[in-house]
Amino acid sequence: MKKPGRNDACWCGSGKKYKKCHIDFDEKIEEFEAKGHVIPTHSIIKTKEQIEKIKESAKINIAVLDYVADNIREGISTAEIDRWVYDITTKMGGIPAPLNYEGFPKSVCTSLNNEVCHGIPSEDIILKDGDIINVDVSTNLNGFFSDSSRMFCIGNVSEDKKRLVEVAKQALQEGLKAVKPWGFLGDMGHAVNEYVKSNGYSVVREVGGHGIGLEFHEDPWVSYVTEPETEMLMVPGICFTIEPMINMGGAAIFTDEENGWTIYTKDGLPSAQWEIQVLVTEDGYEIIAY
Numbered sequence: 001m002k003k004p005g006r007n008d009a010c011w012c013g014s015g016k017k018y019k020k021c022h023i024d025f026d027e028k029i030e031e032f033e034a035k036g037h038v039i040p041t042h043s044i045i046k047t048k049e050q051i052e053k054i055k056e057s058a059k060i061n062i063a064v065l066d067y068v069a070d071n072i073r074e075g076i077s078t079a080e081i082d083r084w085v086y087d088i089t090t091k092m093g094g095i096p097a098p099l100n101y102e103g104f105p106k107s108v109c110t111s112l113n114n115e116v117c118h119g120i121p122s123e124d125i126i127l128k129d130g131d132i133i134n135v136d137v138s139t140n141l142n143g144f145f146s147d148s149s150r151m152f153c154i155g156n157v158s159e160d161k162k163r164l165v166e167v168a169k170q171a172l173q174e175g176l177k178a179v180k181p182w183g184f185l186g187d188m189g190h191a192v193n194e195y196v197k198s199n200g201y202s203v204v205r206e207v208g209g210h211g212i213g214l215e216f217h218e219d220p221w222v223s224y225v226t227e228p229e230t231e232m233l234m235v236p237g238i239c240f241t242i243e244p245m246i247n248m249g250g251a252a253i254f255t256d257e258e259n260g261w262t263i264y265t266k267d268g269l270p271s272a273q274w275e276i277q278v279l280v281t282e283d284g285y286e287i288i289a290y
């Protein structure tokens with residue numbers, strides 16, 4: 001860990017001397033490091049100013065998903081959802097973060113039924129009675145990023161798909177119970193996985209959450225197949241997504257060979273995912289985007 005001198009300005013941008021600011025905080029982190037834990041670098045610990053700007057970005061993300069919630073229905077195409085996302089985001093001054101991200105062609109991911117994530121909106125995909133769909137929205141506002149997703153049930157959805165959607169939603173709450181300063185990301189992932197397994201479902205292993213704020217995807221990578229007291233130490237100011245993908249059947253997945261993006265369940269059974277963006281605070285957490 002690179003540290004300022006005691007009388008130098010603190011790395012956090014407060015303008016205070018280091019000895020009057022984050023010195024004890026850094027020493028506490030070093031104690032965990034000495035015990036062999038993964039610790040965050042200063043670069044992913046958000047300052048007050050950065051947090052305010054990330055929250056402004058998140059306001060757009062939430063507004064977009066609220067609009068989707070009010071308007072999604074049987075008979076529309078997923079391209080229609082893509083237009084809503086593009087129009088609302090840009091009207092509010094943001095840029096949809098997925099657009100052109102590593103070549104992704106649209107403004108939002110729309111993943112139906114057996115699609116796990118990264119579904120590409122299309123005029124040819126029409127929402128039908130009984131579908132479940134994840135709409136995953138991410139916003140870049142002035143270089144500050146937000147990311148969240150929700151599930152929607154179209155018309156009359158079968159009881160077993162409804163239950164999958166509910167368990168995937170509740171899994172976030174189970175994970176959140178383990179989000180606190182000086183705990184570990186592995187505690188959170190473990191809580192998610194135990195809850196999902198106890199409901200007879202499985203968690204996708206290869207795709208997970210991520211740090212976010214100054215970039216769309218930052219450290220740490222967030223797995224939900226973890227043991228307690230492993231993975232990164234959670235300290236106040238780190239910001240990441242909780243977004244486990246929950247499969248009704250097996251955890252195995254494969255990627256669409258033609259578009260290179262869309263991920264499907266190997267067994268063809270449905271998958272569900274909700275995503276929130278979380279900030280670790282002095283006394284717990286704050287949900288930044290949902």
Ligand code: MF3
Pocket residue numbers: 097098099101102104108109118136137138147241243275
């Ligand atoms: N919102 C997705 C995530 O949670 C982003 C997928 S990358 C994209 O990380 F290019 F498809 F948008």
Ligand code: CO
Pocket residue numbers: 147209210241243275
């Ligand atoms: Co994400």
